[in-house]
Amino acid sequence: MNQEWNDDDLEQKVDLRLWKKLLQYTLKYRKTGTTFLFVAFGLAICDLCFPLITGNLISEIEEKGGNVDFAPYLWMYGCATFFLCIFIYGFILCAGKIRTHVSYDIRKDAFQQLQELSFSFYDTKPVGWLMARLTSDCNRLSNILAWGVMDFIWGMMLMATISTFMLIYNWKLALTILSVIPVLFVISVYFRKKILTTSRLVRKANSKLTASYNESILGVRTTKVFVRNEENLRDFDTLAEGMQNHSVHNAILSAVYLPIVLTLGSVAIAVILAQGGHYVTLGALSVGEVVMFIYYAQMFFAPVQELSAWFAELQMAQASAERVLSLIESEPEVRDTEKVLAKIAESGNDGHTAEIGRIEFEDVEFQYRSGPTIIEKMNLVIEAGQSIALVGATGGGKSTLVNLLCRFYEPTGGRILFDGIDYRERSLTWLQSNLGIVLQQPHLFSGRISDNIRYGKLEATQEEIEEASHLAGAHEFIMNLDHGYDTEVGEGGIQLSLGEKQLVSFARAVLKQPKLMVMDEATSSIDTETEKKIQKGLEKVLKGRTSIVIAHRLSTIRSADRILVIEKGKIMEQGTHSALIKAGGKYHDLYTEQSMRDIVRIDTVMGS
Ligand SMILES: Nc1ncnc2c1ncn2[C@@H]1O[C@H](COP(=O)(O)OP(=O)(O)O)[C@@H](O)[C@H]1O
Ligand SMILES: [Mg+2]
Known part of the structure; x- marks a missing residue:
């Protein structure tokens, strides 16, 4: 499993700075917030009225016996209820x-961030981790930041008004009730730590489990083929068991915590009964007043319990808060520098020509996250309009080279220059809007085929889309589908074969008419016949554009201006097809080997 699970360390303390930041999300809604303060105060006053009315009524009955006029009490009760309803309505609405x-807001920020973060971020975070951030964590936080904060304000207001009122009415009894607060606080603090720890373990186990689901679902075919079902199930069991243990522990702690709070409330009421009864016998208090105090005590503990519940929730959400904030606050590793941003703000672009000119690699070095060096001191010049092909064994660093060129990653040493300017001094938008990419594993979005092709140029007409498809060799297969260009491709293009997806993504890149075209084994899953067709279209498309093609079949790159043989992060050979064949080096060997294989294949096909 991924080592990065440890990013939220168990030993961290509850972080006020964190919650202060998150509270900004709530504080942004000042107008609703102010209305809410007013509503909460009204609610507290209404709540305060009921015991007062009841207490007074009992005292009057005690005094006058049977001849009490109930009408004013009924009226007062009615009014208080009416206002209570209005305030509750306002409370829930706000x-x-x-x-x-x-x-x-939280989801938007998190989502926006996910779009901006660099590829290096995705190398270290499993999809399950990210999904959990966007769904359960965000939900939890918005609950706390809205309902939690509101309940907190209401609870504090109610407690403040009740305590003030009680202190004024009878400070001795009031102090008895209030003395329970510190005890409650100490217990809360004790449980807080414990619950926090187990809840983090639960969440951690949970995201591991989600990631495990995700991997299993994505890899279900591989699992079956390699008969790994049993082992996968065992791995899953271990994960699930760990999660279960932590969950049970967590539940026990929560189950113990709340009854203790409840018991404390009952003890306080018993003390009031004893103490109040004593005052009644002395004649210092009426029975009605004691009843009133019992009411108040009960009302007092309601918000305390509510708050402690929220408090527990807050403790649990600390982990969510940390992770969501860590996501929202993580800086994309590849981003526009301050200088570039300032220039864009000033003049709308980064202050250089829009053209993609001569591209230069100057002593470029690269490694993924302190891993081994993948690219070693590479020097390379690509003139504008040139077509370059990269060949070499798998793992040699061809894709990495292309990733660097597209600035998905930045070199860890040396520079990449466009027209003599380091691309870090230019804007990402400039580079990426000039870039057309076709990958071996292209991604399609759910929707129609035409939508997917249009992705690179939203204003494209149907004619343009079809023209691009023709050039990309995709038109024929699309027309053979039931609904042609309106065919739904399903989530991630699941309804299409890999080769078909490659064709669609090829059409998408062609439509964009990029100045720099990059293809990474883009035609690996397309049959030789179709590939030949694409080849013709490609020649038209690439005319006058700079292109970098990582070839799967060497026969497709014979016409490239320059072929580079990449091995172990180094350029071993370079030159045109004929020059390299003549030289009789690595390329010659690769080429003859592949040609032999092709001939053998054709022979077997013909022979059968
Ligand atoms: N995201 C990544 N994180 C860490 N290592 C990677 C990553 N992508 C590729 N590598 C490593 O970099 C090396 C070169 O890979 P790659 O550029 O994909 O080669 P090629 O495209 O020539 O097959 C490989 O050893 C691979 O394991
Ligand atoms: Mg590759």
Whole structure:
């Protein structure tokens, strides 16, 4: 499993700085917030009225016996209830409003961030991790930041008004009730730590489990073919068991915590009964007043319990908060420098020509995340309009080279220059808007084929789309589908074969008419016949453009201006096809080997 799971360390303390940052999401909604403060205060006053009315009524009955006029009490009760309803309505409306906005804002920020983060980020975070951030963690946080904060404000307000009122009415009884607070606090702090720790273990186990699901689902074919079902199940069992243990431990802690809070509340009420009864016998208090205090005590503990529940939730969400914030705050490794950003703000572009000119690799070195060196001191010049082909054994660093050129990663040593300017001094938008990429594993989005082709040029007409498809050799297969260009491709293009996906993504790149075209084994899953057709279209498309092609079949790159043989991160040979064949080196060997294989294949096909 991935080592990066340890990114939220168990030993970290509850981080106020973190919550302060997240609270900004709530504080943004000032107007609703202010309305809410008013509503919460109204609610607290209403709550305060009921015991007061009841207490007074009991005292009056105690005093006058049977001849009490109930009408004013009924009226007061009615009024208090009416206002209570209005305030509760306002309360739920405000909290709901804030919750929706906060939830939207957090998700938007997280999603935006995911789009901006560099490829290197995705190398270290499993998809399950990211999915959990965007779904359960975001949900949890927006709940706390809306309902939690609202409940906290309401609870504090209610407790403050009740304590003030009780202290004024009878400070001795009031102090009895209030003395429970510190005890409650100490217990809370104790449980807080414990619950926090187990909840983190649970969440950690949970995201491991999600990632395991994800990997198993994505790799279900491989699993079956290699008969790995049993072992996978065992791995899964271990993960699930760990999660179960932690969950049970967590549940026990929570189960112990709340009854203790409840017991404390009951003890406080018992003490009031004893102490209040004593005052009644002394004549210092009426029965009605004691009843009133019992009511207040009960009301007092309601928000305390509510708050402690939220508090537990807050403790649990600390881990979520850390992870969501770590996501929102992680800096993309590849991004525009301050200088470039300033220039864009000033003049709308990065201040250089829009053209893709001469490309130069100057002592370029690269390694993925402190891994081994993949590219070693590479020097390379590509003139504008040249077509370059990269060949060599798998793992030699061809894709890495292309990744560097596209600035998906930046060199860890040396420079890559466009027209003599380091590409880090230019904007990412400039480079990427000039770039057309076709990958071996192309990604299609769910939607129609035409939508997928249009992805690179949103304003393209149907004619343009079809023309691009013709050039890319995709038109024929698309027309053979039931709904032609309107065929739905399914999530990730699952309805199409890999070769078909490659053709669609090829059409997409052609439509964009990029100045720099990059193809990484783009035609690996396309049959030789279709490939030949593409070859013709390609020649038209690439005319006048700079192109870098990583070839799967060497026969397709014979016409390249220059062929580079890449091995172990180094350029071993370079030159035109004929020059390299003449030289009789590595390329010659690779080429004859492949040609032999092709001839053998054709022979067997013909023979059968
Ligand atoms: N995202 C990555 N993180 C770490 N190592 C990688 C990553 N991508 C490729 N590599 C490593 O870099 C080396 C070169 O890979 P690559 O450039 O894909 O070769 P090629 O395209 O020539 O087959 C390989 O040893 C591979 O294991
Ligand atoms: Mg590759």
